[in-house]
Amino acid sequence: MEVLLAIIIGLLYTLGLYMILRRSMVKLIIGLALLSHGANLLIFTVGRITKGIPAFIEKGQYVANDNIAEPIPQALILTAIVIGFGIQAFALVLLRKVYQSTGTDDINDLKSTDRIDLE
Amino acid sequence: MIIDKNIIIVLPIVLPLLSAIIMILSGNKIVFHKIVNLISTILQLVTGLLLLNIVTEQGIFSLTIGNWKAPFGISLVVDGLAAIMITMSAILSLSAAIFSSNTIGWYRKRYYFYPLFQFLLLGVNGSFLTGDVFNLYVWFEVMLISSFVLLALGGRQEQLEGAMKYVTINLISSTIFLSAAGITYGLAGTLNMADLSLKLPFIENQGLVNVLSVLFLISFGIKSAIFPLYFWLPASYHTPPVAVSALFAGLLTKVGVYVLFRFYTLIFVNNIDFTHNLILILSAFTMILGVFGAIAQNDFRRILSFHIISQVGYMIFALGIYTKEAIAAGIYYIMYHMLVKTNLFYSSGIVYNIKGSYSLNELGGVYKNYPVVSIVFLISALALSGIPPLAGFWAKLTVAIAGFNDKEYFITALSLLAGILTLVSMTKIWNNVFWKDAPQLDSLLECEKKFNEKSFNDKFQLYLPSGILLVVILFFSFFIQYVFYYADLAALQLMDKELYINAVLGN
Numbered sequence: 001m002e003v004l005l006a007i008i009i010g011l012l013y014t015l016g017l018y019m020i021l022r023r024s025m026v027k028l029i030i031g032l033a034l035l036s037h038g039a040n041l042l043i044f045t046v047g048r049i050t051k052g053i054p055a056f057i058e059k060g061q062y063v064a065n066d067n068i069a070e071p072i073p074q075a076l077i078l079t080a081i082v083i084g085f086g087i088q089a090f091a092l093v094l095l096r097k098v099y100q101s102t103g104t105d106d107i108n109d110l111k112s113t114d115r116i117d118l119e
Numbered sequence: 120m121i122i123d124k125n126i127i128i129v130l131p132i133v134l135p136l137l138s139a140i141i142m143i144l145s146g147n148k149i150v151f152h153k154i155v156n157l158i159s160t161i162l163q164l165v166t167g168l169l170l171l172n173i174v175t176e177q178g179i180f181s182l183t184i185g186n187w188k189a190p191f192g193i194s195l196v197v198d199g200l201a202a203i204m205i206t207m208s209a210i211l212s213l214s215a216a217i218f219s220s221n222t223i224g225w226y227r228k229r230y231y232f233y234p235l236f237q238f239l240l241l242g243v244n245g246s247f248l249t250g251d252v253f254n255l256y257v258w259f260e261v262m263l264i265s266s267f268v269l270l271a272l273g274g275r276q277e278q279l280e281g282a283m284k285y286v287t288i289n290l291i292s293s294t295i296f297l298s299a300a301g302i303t304y305g306l307a308g309t310l311n312m313a314d315l316s317l318k319l320p321f322i323e324n325q326g327l328v329n330v331l332s333v334l335f336l337i338s339f340g341i342k343s344a345i346f347p348l349y350f351w352l353p354a355s356y357h358t359p360p361v362a363v364s365a366l367f368a369g370l371l372t373k374v375g376v377y378v379l380f381r382f383y384t385l386i387f388v389n390n391i392d393f394t395h396n397l398i399l400i401l402s403a404f405t406m407i408l409g410v411f412g413a414i415a416q417n418d419f420r421r422i423l424s425f426h427i428i429s430q431v432g433y434m435i436f437a438l439g440i441y442t443k444e445a446i447a448a449g450i451y452y453i454m455y456h457m458l459v460k461t462n463l464f465y466s467s468g469i470v471y472n473i474k475g476s477y478s479l480n481e482l483g484g485v486y487k488n489y490p491v492v493s494i495v496f497l498i499s500a501l502a503l504s505g506i507p508p509l510a511g512f513w514a515k516l517t518v519a520i521a522g523f524n525d526k527e528y529f530i531t532a533l534s535l536l537a538g539i540l541t542l543v544s545m546t547k548i549w550n551n552v553f554w555k556d557a558p559q560l561d562s563l564l565e566c567e568k569k570f571n572e573k574s575f576n577d578k579f580q581l582y583l584p585s586g587i588l589l590v591v592i593l594f595f596s597f598f599i600q601y602v603f604y605y606a607d608l609a610a611l612q613l614m615d616k617e618l619y620i621n622a623v624l625g626n
Contacts, residue, residue, distance in 0.1 A: 020291070025283075032290050039297040046305030073304060076253055080297055083260045087293075090264060091286055094271055098283050101276045110280045113354045116417055 005045045012038030025095045025105040032091065036084040040077045047073030124173050128182050128195055130166040131205050131244035134159050139237035152233040153220055159237060160213040163244070167206030171605065174202045179612055179622035181250060189623050190311035194250035196623055199609030200450060201247045204377050207457050208247070210591060211369045212240055214461065214584035219362035221580045222468055227273050227360070235272070238265040239366070246374050250623055252300050252310040255378065259296065259342075263289050266371060270359050281358035288351040292341035299334035306331070312385055313623035316616055320389045332387040332394050339382070343375025345435060346404035349428045353412065356427070357420035357477070361468030364420060368427055369461035373453055376434050383438055384446065384613040391441060399439035403530045405432030406537040413544040419467040419477040419552065422544055423460070426503065429537055430456050436534060437518050445521035447610035451603055452518060455510040455595050459503045462588040466496040469581055470552060475566030479548070484557030493553045495585050500549065502592055504542035510595040513603075 012034050019031025047070040055068045099105050138159035142152045173180070179198040183189050216236070223232055242262025249255050267289075271282040304310055306327060307318045319328055337348065344352040352372070356364050379398075387394050409429030416422045434456070437449025467477065469492045474482055486493040502509035505516075515538055522531030557563070595602050612618050 020287070028287060032287070032294075035291065035294045036297070039294045039301065042298050043301035043304070046301050073301065076301070076304070079253075079257065083257065087260065087264060087267075087290065090267060091290065094267070094279070094282060094286060097271070097274060098279045101274070101279050110283065112277055113281045113284070113358055116415065116421075 001049050002045060005041060005049070009038050009041050009045065012041065023107050025099060025107060028107065029088065029091055029095055033084075033088055036080070036088070040080055040084070043073045043077050043080070047071075122169075124177075124180065125182050127166060127169050127173065128180070128197055128248070131163060131170075131248060132195075132241060134163050134166065135237040135241040135244065139234040139241065142234045142237070143231065147229055149225065149228045149233075152228065152231075153216075156216050156233040156236060157213075160209060160216045160240075163240065164206065164209035164213055167202065167209045170197050170202040171199075171206055173197070174199050175605070175608060179618055181623045189250075189625075190309050190314035193254050194311065194313075194623050195248045196250035196313075196619070197248065198612045198619060198622075199605060200377065200380060200613060203450065203454060203605055203609055204247045204373070205244055207454055208240070208243055208370055208373075210588075211366065211457055211461050212236070214465075214587050215362055215366040215369075217580060217587075218365065218465060218468070218584040219360075221577055222362050222472065223360050224273070230272060232269075232272060235265045235269050236366075239269060239370075241265075243370055243374055247377060250312050252303060252312060252315070254310075256293070256296055256300055260293065262371070262374065263293065266367065269363050270355065270367075272363075273360070275358075278358045281355035284351050285355040288341055288348075292338050295334055295341075296338040299331055299338060302327075302331055302334070311623070312381070313620040316385050316388075316620055317624075319386060325390065328387070329390055329393055332383075332390070333397070335382055335387070336379070336394075336397070339375045339379050340401070341375075343372045343379060343431050343435075344405075344428050345401050345431055346408055346428075349405070349409070349431075352428060353416075353421055353424040356424040357418060361420070361464060361471060364424075365461045365464035365468065368423065368464050369457045372427055372431055373457055376431060376453060379435060380438055380446070380449065380613065384441075385616050385619060388441075388616070395439050395441045398435050399527065399530060402432045402436035402439050403533050405429065406436065406534055407432075407540075410537045410540040410544065414540065414547070416544075417479045419470065419479065419482070419548060420464065422548060423463050423467060426463075426541065426544070427460060429541065430460070430503075432537070433515070433518055433534060436530060437521065440521050440525045440527060442521060442525055443610050443614045445518070445525065446613055447603070447607045448514065448517035448521050450606040450609050451599075452514040454602065454606065455502070455514050455592070458588050458592050458595065459499050459511065462499040462585055462592065463496065463503065465585040465588070466492055466499065469495075469585065472581060473567055473570045474563050476563060479551040481558060481560055481563060482552045483555045484553075486553040487557075491582065492585075495582075495589055496553070497549070498589060499592065500545040502596065504545055505538045506542070508596055510592055510599070513596070513599045517603075 016031045016035035019027045050069045053068050055071045057064045138155050142155050145151050181194045181196040183192040183194050185192055242258050245258035267286050270285055271278055307315055322328055341348045356367055406429050409425055413422045413425035434449050434452050437445045470485055471477055476482055502511045505511040519531050
């Protein structure tokens with residue numbers, strides 16, 4: 001399972017980067033979403049994946065069994081997902097605004113902030 | 120002490136949060152927003168000074184939120200560096216609060232400009248205080264989302280384009296940070312910075328620790344605009360209203376530098392040959408290429424934006440040397456740079472208010488009619504390029520001495536060269552904006568006429584923040600021993616990481 005997830009994470013990062021490097025604004029936002037999914041899955045995998053073992057501490061013991069999945073990375077992912085969701089929603093609205101105001105969705109055309117006016 | 124220090128330590132976070140909530144709940148009352156904003160920033164300045172006082176008297180102290188014992192709960196930690204940064208950011212935000220009252224249009228203020236301002240400070244102060252890596256990620260996101268909105272607020276085309284670049288690169292940086300935090304947890308089983316500092320040396324796979332250090336370097340490098348990750352900065356910082364770009368220029372990249380100082384003096388210090396040499400090499404490129412970029416530009420604010428990059432190079436150069444005197448010099452450099460850079464942006468804003476342009480071709484003749492703003496710019500520009508006896512000279516001198524003592528002759532020489540080139544591009548601004556005859560453009564003359572009809576009160580509010588910062592800069596120049604005392608103390612605490620670990624984890 002870990003190997004499968006590792007491959008998926010790698011794929012998500014690759015696809016995300018590839019999409020960001022495309023010229024279209026829509027693909028840019030898809031790429032960003034894929035990247036953040038990749039990061040979330042990475043943390044998920046780091047916390048160990050187990051089947052059917054609840055993360056409880058047995059009665060009378062002070063520490064949990066060794067082979068439970070760690071709950072902390074899962075809490076971290078929850079936080080990261082919520083933050084990522086909010087920021088992606090903002091990015092979508094922003095890109096829509098950019099499209100409305102420039103009339104193009106080709107990133108190569110957005111050069112007005114890099115121009116040097118010599119004359 | 121009348122107030123418990125455990126309460127003072129949360130105030131830099133609680134004050135902006137509370138005032139932003141009060142402002143939002145009150146609705147669209149711009150005057151009320153302005154007053155609350157001003158009060159909140161003044162209180163933050165007082166808090167910062169109190170924290171500085173506590174740290175000098177009692178050393179580093181920490182508070183675990185919810186009384187969960189560190190390393191399990193989230194700790195807030197105040198050491199010398201954090202207290203200095205909170206104080207400096209409060210001085211800057213106080214001046215920016217005054218400056219924005221007259222230069223930000225009502226159509227921006229009506230869309231909650233001031234609450235966003237406070238949310239930005241919330242994120243910045245949180246990043247300074249936190250002692251937990253994942254919590255730092257959350258504070259970064261708070262800071263980022265408010266900076267995104269502040270950058271795009273108003274919705275001019277230029278602004279939106281700049282915001283798009285800024286948002287994209289920062290989202291990538293956050294993803295890298297998040298991945299690195301995940302791997303750190305997998306490797307060490309903790310995200311508490313003090314605990315990490317204890318556990319990372321005993322990890323067998325030191326190669327992976329090096330990979331982690333580079334991942335963090337990339338993520339924070341994007342935020343602090345070091346070579347080769349700085350191209351977003353000059354593409355976005357000149358687009359928003361000048362009060363916003365002045366605040367960003369003074370604060371945001373310095374948060375990145377602060378975190379680099381924290382991580383590479385506390386956590387990644389076992390493989391100095393690799394990490395700190397990498398930082399040294401990057402710093403050389405950052406210093407030189409930033410200043411070359413500045414010389415090529417022809418827009419007031421874009422020149423200043425490129426200078427931020429070059430100056431960040433000096434700061435991480437000090438970090439790369441990694442001796443106590445270098446770190447102290449680096450901290451002093453951060454402090455003076457925040458003031459000077461913001462003040463230069465203010466003078467560009469005042470010139471824009473007079474003439475209605477940032478382009479060096481269209482501007483001219485400011486010195487003849489407006490000597491006050493010219494002198495303010497001149498002092499700040501000379502301070503930035505390191506002319507004695509101004510603050511920049513002491514900053515560059517201390518960094519250079521530390522560099523020579525550590526036998527980094529080549530990069531130190533480069534840093535001095537970058538200082539001269541800084542002066543060259545400042546001369547370019549001085550010649551074009553202040554000294555040459557004003558081109559007779561109708562739009563500019565009309566704008567100037569409008570400015571001259573403004574009331575004394577309006578003009579005073581425009582000049583006041585610049586004046587405040589100028590006084591602080593002169594204090595930094597002529598009473599450097601008092602300021603350097605704190606930088607030295609902070610460096611001492613950073614270099615002796617036992618102090619930090621003991622303060623967080625107990626003995």
